[in-house]
Amino acid sequence: MASKAVARRSVTAPAPAAPAPAVKVPEPLLAEARSIAASHHAEHGEPITAAQLKRRLGIGLPMATALHAGG
DSSP, X not given: OOOOOOOOOOOXXXXXXXXXXXXXXXXHHHHHHHHXXXXXXXXXXXXXXXXXXXXXXXXXXXXXXXXXXXX
16 A cells, blocks of 8 residues: 655634724723613612613714723
């Protein structure tokens, strides 16, 4: 039996995606979001979600997500 040489390719994992640029959170908006979050928790007994903050503040989801993460 003749042996055949098999070429092997080196497989590398794809590079991880670059993290999204951080959203600059204005301090007054952060204070308002914290107040809304505290009121929500007191009223409902659970943390507010980023989507709820988005609706309450009338802002975009990227900003609401940054606020939800604590600024």
